[in-house]
Amino acid sequence: MKQLARTPRDIGHAIREARKAKGFTQKDLAARSGVWQETISKIENGVASTKLETLFDLFAALDLEIQVQPRSKGSQNGLEDIF
Amino acid sequence: MKQLARTPRDIGHAIREARKAKGFTQKDLAARSGVWQETISKIENGVASTKLETLFDLFAALDLEIQVQPRSKGSQNGLEDIF
DNA sequence: GCGATCTATGATACATAGATCATAATGATG
DNA sequence: CATCATTATGATCTATGTATCATAGATCGC
Numbered sequence: 001m002k003q004l005a006r007t008p009r010d011i012g013h014a015i016r017e018a019r020k021a022k023g024f025t026q027k028d029l030a031a032r033s034g035v036w037q038e039t040i041s042k043i044e045n046g047v048a049s050t051k052l053e054t055l056f057d058l059f060a061a062l063d064l065e066i067q068v069q070p071r072s073k074g075s076q077n078g079l080e081d082i083f
Numbered sequence: 084m085k086q087l088a089r090t091p092r093d094i095g096h097a098i099r100e101a102r103k104a105k106g107f108t109q110k111d112l113a114a115r116s117g118v119w120q121e122t123i124s125k126i127e128n129g130v131a132s133t134k135l136e137t138l139f140d141l142f143a144a145l146d147l148e149i150q151v152q153p154r155s156k157g158s159q160n161g162l163e164d165i166f
Numbered sequence: 167g168c169g170a171t172c173t174a175t176g177a178t179a180c181a182t183a184g185a186t187c188a189t190a191a192t193g194a195t196g
Numbered sequence: 197c198a199t200c201a202t203t204a205t206g207a208t209c210t211a212t213g214t215a216t217c218a219t220a221g222a223t224c225g226c
Contacts, residue, residue: 001152001153002150002151002152003150003151003152004148004149004150005148005149005150005151006139006142006143006148006149007139008135008136008139011135011151014151015151018151025171025172025173026172026173026174027171027172027173035214035215036214036215036216037172037173037174038173038174038175038214038215038216038217039213039214039215040173041173041174041175042174042175042213042214044173045173045174047174048212048213048214049134049135049136049137049212049213050134050135050213050214051132051133051134051135051182051183051213051214052091052094052132052133052134052135052138053091053132054132054213054214055135056089056090056091059089059151060089063153063154064151064152064153064154065087065088065089065151065152065153065154065155066087066088066089066149066150066151066152067085067086067087067088067149067150067152068085068086068088068094068097068098068101068142068147068148068149069084069085069086069147069148069149069150070084070146070147070148071146071147071148072148108201108202108203109202109203109204110201110202110203118184118185119184119185119186120202120203120204121184121185121186121187121203121204121205122183122184122185123203124203124204124205125183125184125204125205127203128203128204130204131182131183131184132182132183133183133184134183134184134212134213137183137184
């Protein structure tokens with residue numbers, strides 16, 4: 001399961017998906033990551049721009065990592081060679 | 084050119100690489116992204132945890148995007164099935 | 167529908183990221 | 197070496213992200 005992200009909102013979605021995929025509640029994730037449930041709620045909803053530090057705390061708790069790559073051409077879905 | 088990132092420092096490296104690959108100075112990137120040269124310097128050196136917003140400003144100017152994915156097992160280099 | 171769990175929201179306080187200016191340090195080049 | 201471009205550092209101010217507590221709203225099982 002890979003998720004492209006170009007906006008804070010995209011990141012929020014990816015986190016929510018990963019959290020649910022693991023069967024965690026926000027409170028669970030809070031406990032595992034050290035980030036508060038309220039903060040997680042905001043992040044998942046893209047309400048606020050997050051600090052990288054916080055993001056990586058969440059990623060660690062969710063066993064996620066990110067890959068920095070050139071923008072895939074012509075689409076938002078991460079598939080290349082659409083045209 | 085894909086760069087794994089699990090820490091703010093990793094992100095800084097990726098940004099510096101991408102910037103140089105495009106032949107931009109920090110000042111160039113500042114002009115294109117709206118982020119100040121001084122701030123870019125700090126980010127590239129992993130001195131400070133960045134805001135996602137700022138990060139995506141830089142990514143946009145560098146034609147980068149990120150992909151959120153499960154941590155690759157057993158290594159830091161993004162290759163799977165090492166063992 | 168009720169109660170319990172889960173998520174969102176509002177307020178306050180504090181820490182810190184980023185803008186901004188000045189300047190120092192470093193690096194490349196004639 | 198001297199100069200110019202590039203990058204780093206230091207200070208101040210402002211904006212905002214996060215912790216924290218309280219609670220409202222939503223969701224789900226019974």
